[in-house]
Amino acid sequence: MPYAHLRRILAVCALTLTLNHAAFAQLVFTDVTATAGVALPGDLTESVAWGDYDNDGDQDLYLTVNGANRLFRNDGGDNFTDVTAVAGVGNALFSVGCAFGDLDNDGDLDLYVVNFGAGRDALYRNDGPVGAGGEYAFTDVAAAAGINIELSSRGMALLDYNSDGLLDVYVVAIGEYILYRNDGNLQFTDVAALHGVNQSATGVGVTGSDVDNNGWIDIFTGNRSNDPNLLYMNDGGFFFSTPAIGIDAVGAGMGVLSFDYDNDLDFDLYWTTWPQPAGTINALYRNDGEDIFTDVAVATGTDDPLGWGISCNAGDVDNDGWEDFFVTNGFSPMTTPNVLFRNLGGTFTDATAALGGAAVDGRGVAFADYDRDGDLDLMLTTDGDVDNRLWRNDTINSNHWVVLNLVGTSSNRSAIGARIEVTTPLGTVVKEVSGGAGRGSQNSLPVEFGLGAAAGIDQITIRWPNRTTQFVHAAQLGVDRYITVIEGQTIPAVSQWGLAMMTLLVATAGTIVLIRRQRRERLHPSPSAPPSRGLYSATSPNVAEDWQDSPGEMDPRTLQLG
Numbered sequence: 001m002p003y004a005h006l007r008r009i010l011a012v013c014a015l016t017l018t019l020n021h022a023a024f025a026q027l028v029f030t031d032v033t034a035t036a037g038v039a040l041p042g043d044l045t046e047s048v049a050w051g052d053y054d055n056d057g058d059q060d061l062y063l064t065v066n067g068a069n070r071l072f073r074n075d076g077g078d079n080f081t082d083v084t085a086v087a088g089v090g091n092a093l094f095s096v097g098c099a100f101g102d103l104d105n106d107g108d109l110d111l112y113v114v115n116f117g118a119g120r121d122a123l124y125r126n127d128g129p130v131g132a133g134g135e136y137a138f139t140d141v142a143a144a145a146g147i148n149i150e151l152s153s154r155g156m157a158l159l160d161y162n163s164d165g166l167l168d169v170y171v172v173a174i175g176e177y178i179l180y181r182n183d184g185n186l187q188f189t190d191v192a193a194l195h196g197v198n199q200s201a202t203g204v205g206v207t208g209s210d211v212d213n214n215g216w217i218d219i220f221t222g223n224r225s226n227d228p229n230l231l232y233m234n235d236g237g238f239f240f241s242t243p244a245i246g247i248d249a250v251g252a253g254m255g256v257l258s259f260d261y262d263n264d265l266d267f268d269l270y271w272t273t274w275p276q277p278a279g280t281i282n283a284l285y286r287n288d289g290e291d292i293f294t295d296v297a298v299a300t301g302t303d304d305p306l307g308w309g310i311s312c313n314a315g316d317v318d319n320d321g322w323e324d325f326f327v328t329n330g331f332s333p334m335t336t337p338n339v340l341f342r343n344l345g346g347t348f349t350d351a352t353a354a355l356g357g358a359a360v361d362g363r364g365v366a367f368a369d370y371d372r373d374g375d376l377d378l379m380l381t382t383d384g385d386v387d388n389r390l391w392r393n394d395t396i397n398s399n400h401w402v403v404l405n406l407v408g409t410s411s412n413r414s415a416i417g418a419r420i421e422v423t424t425p426l427g428t429v430v431k432e433v434s435g436g437a438g439r440g441s442q443n444s445l446p447v448e449f450g451l452g453a454a455a456g457i458d459q460i461t462i463r464w465p466n467r468t469t470q471f472v473h474a475a476q477l478g479v480d481r482y483i484t485v486i487e488g489q490t491i492p493a494v495s496q497w498g499l500a501m502m503t504l505l506v507a508t509a510g511t512i513v514l515i516r517r518q519r520r521e522r523l524h525p526s527p528s529a530p531p532s533r534g535l536y537s538a539t540s541p542n543v544a545e546d547w548q549d550s551p552g553e554m555d556p557r558t559l560q561l562g
């Protein structure tokens with residue numbers, strides 16, 4: 001028996017035995033759309049991307065709309081502020097996809113927006129805190145950057161296909177697919193034909209993922225109008241059109257997703273479809289290695305036979321170490337419910353009831369822990385007949401977690417495409433930093449790992465997008481915290497005492513900042529001034545605090561390693 005296969009079986013056995021006990025704790029979500037101020041009544045919201053555009057340590061929210069898109073700044077708690085105007089990102093075309101990524105590696109997140117119908121896609125360069133009141137602002141540089149697509153674009157993903165440290169853009173449209181190679185200085189060249197990844201099909205969804213684990217990001221596209229879905233395998237920055245066996249089902253393909261549903265340390269593929277031609281159902285392709293896949297949707301309970309599938313995204317909402325996922329359904333003659341599939345250890349159950357129902361005309365979906373309490377929250381975009389929905393995860397269980405925020409140095413700074421394995425005494429779980437999935441929606445770049453009952457981490461293994469591997473011996477770092485890892489920087493040995501001191505330093509630094517701010521505000525009262533949004537830093541060079549939303553509120557769980 002090949003070692004890799006044996007390892008997979010052992011990994012599944014170990015996780016099944018140890019993580020499954022917590023799987024049946026009650027899931028609880030609260031609809032906070034109204035209180036958070038992110039409802040867009042009457043607007044058709046198409047897609048969603050989470051990203052910390054203002055580098056204050058929390059996830060902000062971008063929604064594409066048939067009309068002016070919106071950027072909501074996360075102000076802590078459940079408070080979001082519409083900053084579209086000052087940020088300059090309200091593209092008024094019919095935008096259907098978006099993703100955040102640091103395309104010029106200057107330390108802040110840029111934003112790519114896909115526009116359906118006529119009109120150029122937008123490439124918003126983040127210019128930093130240059131706007132009114134020191135707010136972050138963007139400039140659409142698409143034309144100067146060589147982004148000239150004015151076709152009917154549908155979906156997109158960011159990926160560094162040639163592993164040169166610059167994020168590239170793959171756009172799927174009707175009848176043409178474009179791979180914008182990033183040549184540096186925000187200059188892009190379409191190399192889709194050169195690399196054989198142009199298609200004459202009707203593309204809807206795309207995602208980048210290293211499906212065969214050779215260190216190069218592959219491309220999986222969902223194509224409708226009876227065009228086959230295609231998986232382009234990447235070897236050395238060159239794509240090979242040899243079709244993977246088993247994934248090319250024909251139908252009305254829509255959203256696509258890559259995630260390891262069965263915890264055997266390879267990425268499996270999901271594909272949503274409309275029920276046309278009759279009988280076409282969603283597919284979950286189990287990765288069997290050697291570019292061979294087996295559709296296990298029916299066997300795992302994820303075929304959603306009544307759904308009109310649009311988009312999909314994954315997140316471990318109960319932190320049990322098994323990846324759950326959400327499927328949106330819409331554009332249907334009747335309203336078919338969106339579905340939250342909860343992973344019970346390789347098979348799934350419909351957990352949508354935990355949301356209080358989701359029978360609305362859905363479009364896009366993405367996960368992020370916007371309130372930084374260690375569980376993944378959920379944004380759903382919808383047709384204009386109902387409001388989009390933001391659900392806060394209020395599940396209470398004893399499962400542990402860690403959120404890893406990766407900073408590339410020789411790799412792309414957003415670390416999109418990094419492969420992360422987190423090993424605890426209970427097993428190993430693998431995820432990637434996502435450049436977009438489903439149909440043009442994007443989870444947060446920081447990756448949340450549920451750890452189940454594991455109260456400690458043995459090791460974190462990161463294969464950066466430049467294909468170097470970094471081992472983080474994390475035994476002393478603890479769990480239930482955010483950890484920032486900078487590419488290539490070694491982790492200092494930290495004793496429990498040292499960790500306590502680092503936490504104390506972080507809390508002390510926060511207190512000092514708070515006292516200084518309160519003193520400043522006493523001396524210089526300025527009720528109309530915007531809140532200070534500078535970065536808190538502790539005195540230790542090995543630790544930095546990046547939580548700064550509500551004035552004075554500190555999160556001592558956050559460590560920056562480097």
Ligand SMILES: [Ca+2]
Nearest residue numbers: 052054056058
């Ligand atoms: Ca933020």
Ligand SMILES: [Ca+2]
Nearest residue numbers: 260262264266
């Ligand atoms: Ca797998």
Ligand SMILES: [Ca+2]
Nearest residue numbers: 316318322324
């Ligand atoms: Ca789970």
Ligand SMILES: [Ca+2]
Nearest residue numbers: 369371373375
């Ligand atoms: Ca949360």
